[in-house]
Amino acid sequence: MSKCMRLGRVLVVGLMVSPTAAFAGAWTLDAGQGVAVVSGSASQSDKAFDGNGKLRSIPRYSKDELRALIEYGATDWFTVMLAPSLQHVAIGRPFDAQRTGLGYTDIGARMRVWKNDSWVLSAQTTLRVPGTFEKSNVAAIGYTGIEIDVRGLLGYSFAVGAWPAFVDVQVAQRLRFGGPPDEFRTDVTFGLRPHDRWLFLMQSFNVISEGAGSWGYPSYAYYKLQLSAVYALTPALSLQVGGYTTYWGRNALQENGMVLGAWYKF
Secondary structure (H helix, E strand, O other): OOHHHHHHHHHHOOOOOOOOOOOOOOOOOOOOOEEEEEEEEEEEEEEEEOOOOOEEEEEEEEEEEEEEEEEEEEEOOEEEEEEOEEEEEEEOOOOOEEEEEEOOEEEEEEEEEEEOOOEEEEEEEEEEEOOOOOOOOHHHOOOOOOEEEEEEEEEEEEEEOOEEEEEEEEEEEEEEOOOOOOEEEEEEEEEEEEEOOEEEEEEEEEEEEOOOOOOOOOOOEEEEEEEEEEEEOOOOEEEEEEEEEEEEEEOEEOOEEEEEEEEEEO
16 A cells, blocks of 8 residues: 555544534434434645644645435334435645545434433434445545444433523444444533524534554544534524534544534424
8 A cells, every 4th residue: 555545544534524514412303203404514624633643734635515414203212314415525735636426325213212301312323325435536535435333322401590401422333344443432412592593502523443444544533522503594494503623633634614504394
C-alpha cells in the first residue's frame, strides 16, 4: 500500500460519520405515527489530530451530505427506520480526489424495552449499506464497507424550572467490515424547550476505535460537540439549524461544519 493511501485513511477518520440533523433518541413513535427528516450538512478540515492529539496541517478535506431519515411506528413499542444519503467528498493536493454519489443507507429498528412517566429504555439495531465498494478512490475511503450498529438508549424527561427538558444517552457497538476497526460509541443529548415553538439541543458524539484495522487503518478516537436550534413553523413542520466541531481527537480530522434540517410529522 502506498504512503498516499495510508495517509488517506488517516484523513477520513472523523468524517466517516458526521453528526446528523435528526434526533431520534430512546423514545419510540406511537403506532401509525411517522416522521421524515431531510437534512443537509457541509463540513471541512485542513487540520488533523496526530497520534498524540496534537493538531497538524493536512490537505484540505470537505464533505457535503444530503440525508433523509424516515421513521414509522409499527407499534407503540417498535419503530422502523430508513435513512439514505447522498454525498460529495473532495480532498486537495497531493490527492486531488473527489467522489459524488450515494453515501450510507441505514436500515434498522428501535424497540422500547421499558418505560415509566419519566424514563424510557430502548434497544436499536441498524444495518449500514455503503453507496460504493470502490476502494481505489481516496475520497471513498471509509465509505466502502458494510457496518452494523447495535446500541442501547436511555432517555429521561424532566423540567428546568417551568421548561420541559430531556437527556438521552446512547451506548453503541459498531461492527465495521472491509478494513476499518470496530468502534465503541457514546452519544449524549440534552434538550431544552423554553417555548412551544423552540427546542434547543446540545449533543456530544464520541467515538473510540477498538484497536487498529487492516489495510493501513490506524487506531483513533474523536469527540464532537453539536449545538442546534429547532423552530416549529406548524405542529407538523419544524426547521433546524446548527453547527458542530471536533474539539479533540487522535489520528482524526479536526472537523467543523454546519447542519440544516426540516422535520415533518405525519
